[in-house]
């Protein structure tokens with residue numbers, strides 16, 4: 001396979017080769033497995049399912065520049081250039097009348113002065129199934145041991161041990177929880193089961209043949225490779241993009257479930273189902289859609305294969321590492337966001353990048369807890385920020401009619417007209433802030449973050465550790481409140 005960098009980046013300079021357990025072999029688990037093997041460690045991934053690619057029929061993800069940069073650094077640029085679309089245009093419509101609000105020239109925006117002199121990658125759109133395959137190959141070729149049909153049923157944080165469904169126990173130096181938002185690791189680290197009392201969202205993804213759209217003169221206008229189309233409305237969002245292979249059109253339907261709807265208790269929250277059709281969700285109000293948005297929704301209704309998920313909004317976690325310092329969360333297990341946002345996958349890639357940099361220079365097992373606390377220091381604020389930005393954008397897209405929504409639409413309209421984000425006179429304008437924060441999200445370099453952390457805290461941490469590690473293995477050397485500001 002072209003474009004894969006396998007052995008060349010492997011770090012041979014670590015003095016201590018660690019054994020790492022990863023729970024979950026999906027996108028984030030595979031990325032971390034590869035990254036830590038690349039850093040010189042022995043990694044085993046335990047995956048509950050048969051370990052086959054489950055993304056075959058279920059859509060794609062957007063990858064903002066910060067996510068693309070991680071994959072480029074792992075040697076996937078050639079493949080991404082070949083098989084992904086660069087988003088050139090982001091076009092936003094309102095659902096109820098199919099009215100155009102504006103088109104942002106997305107990769108054009110990356111020429112913004114905020115990016116000058118930075119290593120900025122493309123904003124791309126990519127089939128999840130390909131990325132899973134590439135990450136799996138990277139991981140396995142670099143020496144990761146992948147154990148399918150291995151459900152983890154418990155974690156002993158003090159002993160850094162997992163127990164599998166068949167009773168086998170596995171001890172390792174530390175454990176990475178990449179088992180998703182409803183996984184065992186998130187509960188162990190947070191000390192809580194998922195909160196099921198928050199806002200509920202239905203996501204349905206579907207892959208349609210482009211030919212189906214081309215048969216309708218209105219929908220045919222959507223079949224444009226560089227085009228990311230989003231319709232927003234009161235509690236709804238609909239996204240569409242052309243897939244790269246076999247001329248497909250990928251649709252993601254998002255719907256806020258009304259508070260008074262009682263769901264079938266047999267539905268597992270956070271699970272992905274291929275057994276439901278859009279029409280099975282009787283609470284959907286189709287009057288919210290009009291024109292091409294409605295036509296597209298009708299195609300999804302008739303599609304033979306859809307993937308559905310019900311997600312309850314989760315609070316941001318206070319800590320990503322458990323108190324014993326040997327279990328760490330990555331990917332969806334760490335951020336817990338609803339599917340279909342900008343940064344679902346990208347945050348997981350950043351997590352992997354930071355772990356790779358931190359563990360590239362581990363000198364002793366005694367350093368593990370401190371390095372994991374460094375991860376918490378670096379990733380905690382970043383993940384909280386990313387979740388805030390994505391939710392803020394989603395809420396603006398899903399606003400009901402009213403002055404707030406008019407403000408958002410005006411901002412987008414002006415930005416589209418001027419080909420740059422609209423300028424605001426006041427510093428506290430929340431839309432300008434949202435844009436500036438989006439730029440901050442797009443600019444993230446894991447290795448720089450780790451370097452900054454070492455510059456700020458490394459020496460202090462090392463000195464204190466030399467003094468204290470023998471007696472207080474899991475001491476937290478850094479005042480966590482300070483760096484979370």
Ligand SMILES: Cc1cc2nc3c(=O)[nH]c(=O)nc-3n(C[C@H](O)[C@H](O)[C@H](O)COP(=O)(O)OP(=O)(O)OC[C@H]3O[C@@H](n4cnc5c(N)ncnc54)[C@H](O)[C@@H]3O)c2cc1C
Nearest residue numbers: 024026027028048059151152179180205331332339340344
């Ligand atoms: C089938 C599927 C379809 C998806 N479709 C979309 C989509 O269309 N749009 C979108 O935006 N997002 C989608 N997502 C979510 C999105 O892909 C995630 O953001 C991305 O996969 C990164 O997630 P992750 O690797 O952190 O966790 P996940 O992808 O949720 O993977 C968690 C992994 O952990 C494994 N696991 C869970 N518990 C255990 C355990 N106890 N022991 C061992 N293994 C365990 C699971 O089997 C799974 O492989 C989908 C996810 C899945 C699983």
